[in-house]
Amino acid sequence: MKLLSIVVLILGIIALTSVLTVYWQIRQQDPTFLKEEFIPMDVKVEDHFGFNTDTDAIHFGKVPPQNEAIKSFNLTNTYQFAVVAELSIHGAIAPWVSATENTVYLEPNMQKKVNLTVTIPDATPYGQYYGTLRVVFRRDSP
Amino acid sequence: MKNNTTLLALAFVLLSVTFASQYVLITYGPQGIVQITGAPITDTGTVTFTLESTGSIRFAVATLNFGTGKVNVSVGNTECILDSNGTNDSNKCINFTRLFGNLSLENDGSTNVSVQLLSDVAAAAFFGGNPAFARFRWNTILNETGSCRNGTGGYNSSTWNDATGLKCAVGAGVIGNCTVNPMNWTDVNTTSAGTTICAVFTPDAANDSIGIELNISIPFDAPAGVKTATLTATATSN
Numbered sequence: 310m311k312l313l314s315i316v317v318l319i320l321g322i323i324a325l326t327s328v329l330t331v332y333w334q335i336r337q338q339d340p341t342f343l344k345e346e347f348i349p350m351d352v353k354v355e356d357h358f359g360f361n362t363d364t365d366a367i368h369f370g371k372v373p374p375q376n377e378a379i380k381s382f383n384l385t386n387t388y389q390f391a392v393v394a395e396l397s398i399h400g401a402i403a404p405w406v407s408a409t410e411n412t413v414y415l416e417p418n419m420q421k422k423v424n425l426t427v428t429i430p431d432a433t434p435y436g437q438y439y440g441t442l443r444v445v446f447r448r449d450s451p
Numbered sequence: 452m453k454n455n456t457t458l459l460a461l462a463f464v465l466l467s468v469t470f471a472s473q474y475v476l477i478t479y480g481p482q483g484i485v486q487i488t489g490a491p492i493t494d495t496g497t498v499t500f501t502l503e504s505t506g507s508i509r510f511a512v513a514t515l516n517f518g519t520g521k522v523n524v525s526v527g528n529t530e531c532i533l534d535s536n537g538t539n540d541s542n543k544c545i546n547f548t549r550l551f552g553n554l555s556l557e558n559d560g561s562t563n564v565s566v567q568l569l570s571d572v573a574a575a576a577f578f579g580g581n582p583a584f585a586r587f588r589w590n591t592i593l594n595e596t597g598s599c600r601n602g603t604g605g606y607n608s609s610t611w612n613d614a615t616g617l618k619c620a621v622g623a624g625v626i627g628n629c630t631v632n633p634m635n636w637t638d639v640n641t642t643s644a645g646t647t648i649c650a651v652f653t654p655d656a657a658n659d660s661i662g663i664e665l666n667i668s669i670p671f672d673a674p675a676g677v678k679t680a681t682l683t684a685t686a687t688s689n
Contacts, residue, residue, distance in 0.1 A: 360686035388496030
């Protein structure tokens with residue numbers, strides 16, 4: 310009985326590690342994947358304007374309806390091969406935010422500036438709205 | 452007893468094989484396969500995301516909307532003058548909205564910023580008609596005292612050397628004016644990067660608000676239609 314418990318335990322460990330291995334393999338199936346980043350975003354809809362240049366997140370500041378705010382960031386590639394950065398926006402403010410480029414091609418040792426613009430629709434209720442910018446960096450496939 | 456030992460050994464072997472295979476996969480992974488094909492791999496680099504310490508706000512001047520109207524040419528007027536301080540002469544202007552207010556800007560961050568203001572259009576292109584009577588001007592004000600300072604913290608003066616003891620003295624490290632600029636009606640600036648309306652805009656909650664006022668003059672012969680200008684204010688951390 311004791312031996313049976315040991316065997317079951319070992320088989321359990323094997324099963325668990327196998328599952329983790331499969332998960333890791335699925336996650337790494339794309340050999341071009343380098344890394345991804347998630348950057349929080351927020352905007353306050355009010356009746357007046359406000360700047361926030363802090364860099365801990367993408368703060369668009371205070372923007373009344375029908376107006377726009379713009380934030381900029383730089384993408385830098387110091388690899389010796391070309392990299393593609395894919396941008397996607399998620400969360401409540403996603404429909405209001407657009408980027409100058411959603412797919413950014415970076416040659417080796419290249420830096421590129423990207424602008425994000427939030428446009429507040431008419432009649433948006435006052436309040437704070439949040440979202441996330443996801444950036445996936447991949448090695449450019451020839 | 453022998454069977455038990457065999458089972459234990461078998462389990463140990465299985466476990467070892469599993470860990471070994473994972474080690475190989477994790478160590479060499481998909482890139483190992485690429486290396487075998489001869490494709491060069493150089494991964495001594497990084498990809499980085501860096502947020503700039505700037506921010507811009509684009510005001511559609513519809514935010515200050517003078518409504519719909521026309522110049523009262525029946526009594527020989529050549530222009531209609533309107534501004535965001537309530538100027539609206541009914542002898543010269545017909546049906547336009549009288550506005551009181553300004554484009555209020557706050558610094559909601561945690562650092563001082565400088566602010567530049569740019570218009571996408573000047574008076575002549577904005578209104579059309581006789582350019583001698585077309586004006587599109589702005590003025591800046593402090594909505595909260597001390598919101599705009601110079602590099603040494605001085606404030607409340609339009610001069611660099613304030614002898615009245617308001618701490619706005621000339622000295623090393625002084626950056627810009629001790630208040631907002633301009634402080635009278637001035638033609639809008641359409642040349643990038645615009646006019647620095649505040650060199651040091653503070654984030655202090657009680658002193659972090661400046662205002663932009665607008666003044667327009669519509670020529671008597673301006674073509675009918677919707678006239679829209681866009682102002683862009685850009686803040687950069689000091």
